[in-house]
Amino acid sequence: MCFMGLNKKEKNQLEYEVISNNARLKLTRLIRCYVSSASEILNGIIIKQNSIINIARKVRGLGPYVLDSGDDQYYFPEENAWHNGEFELVMYKPNTIELVETLADLIQNDFLEKSLVNEILSGENCSFSFQFNNKGTVEINITPIDSIDDIENDHDHPNIRQLVDRMENALSNEDYPNVLHTSSNIFETLGKIVLGSPRFENKTFAKILDEYKERSNLPDEIIEYMSSIYIKRGKEPLAGHGSTKESKLNRKDAIILVELTKTIVKIEDQLGRSQK
Template sequence: MNDIINRARALAGLYPYVLESFDVEDGIALASAWHHGEWNACFRRLGTVEFVELLGELIEDGWIKLEDANALLMEGNASFSYAHKGSTVAVRIIPLTDLEARADSVSHPNIRVLLGRMNSAAEKRDWSGVLHASSNIFETLAKEVVGTPGVRDKTLGAFIDGYRKSSTLPPPVLDYIHEIYKRRNKEPLAGHGQLDTPTVTEAEAKMLVVMTKAFITFEKEMLTSGAATSASRSSGTSQ
């Protein structure tokens, strides 16, 4: 613990902590309390570059497995990962399209996590997984747009009319989102465990990845900019 803390402190430009022996129980307790507090802070105080460097060192020295580190980074939708390069560890930057970068920049943290899951499912050719992640993204986005406490624990189907009233998206797009949500509940391996073979095709899933990011970007940028008037938002109300 002292070793890792001092590596992090060095990257942050701080002096190392010299570990000493203590004859007094109070001194041992004090040192232990300091180390546990510093342990919680040592990663958080680092900038991105320093964090990448420290994590790479910990992988090289065997403190954490490369596969475990990459799994956590993917879960957090990070834009980099690690790869073995001989006896060292190299950093691999994951390129983002302009659309993906914009969707990521305007999204709620939970949506960024779900975007990472959707991308991961697409990379693994898990097309029903793409549908599942996309539907969850739309449901989370809808709750954020409506913004009332009453929808926090509801399913999208239970407040779809409220979302239509608050959304900046046109009615045909909202119909499409609603259909994606309903299909998730019926599609094998998307919403429930089933023995039937999934029916989502590769083309459908790849289109859904792009459309999901586009809808997020438009919705959030329009709401943030204030370009959408109350009248335009209410145009999505079902007749």
């Protein structure tokens, strides 16, 4: 059998997975290497580009782009230019679910090597990888939340999937200061993913705020809200520091914060893809 797409459970598990632009850049370099191997074949590069572009388009619900040449097998410069541009966006246009399925299709059809893709994903702290079952079908291996590397381990920032789960657990346990604390961590992590540079990793959200405003696709009002949550975390008893005072947060506050935080993560990711 061939890869037939993610099931509902897998899609739900990856709902808050954010794949950084740095990971997408490395994956783009990987498919460039594959395509360049066809440079000695007549029209080999554009034909391979077209195949990869169409795999990605179909995953996104778009029709195929038919590559049509004349009898002389000549492609106009405009055709080559379009393919070069569209090819560079193959890894940037899809949202997380679409990108996972695109990668699986590319691996299944021998456009990409599974081990090289997994190496990139692991290096960028993604919580999924690919494997072949005993029938040769590509499968998605999604890391359980409690097994994802934390910030103290090998990676510079935690996985947002993990933080969302932690925030929801804090809500269930009525630990409202921890809901605030984790929400702030999610916003800081999201900012660092969007900025995509190691020089921001050891900085607080306040220190990266100006650069994040420039790079983010979110409206200023939402970013100001994110900043206010970061500031509130430092002031609220038990949210940022130990305190002998009781927190004033209640369940209503916490529920609103949880849902807004998750929504902001999804909006940032969707806007980032729609701008490509």
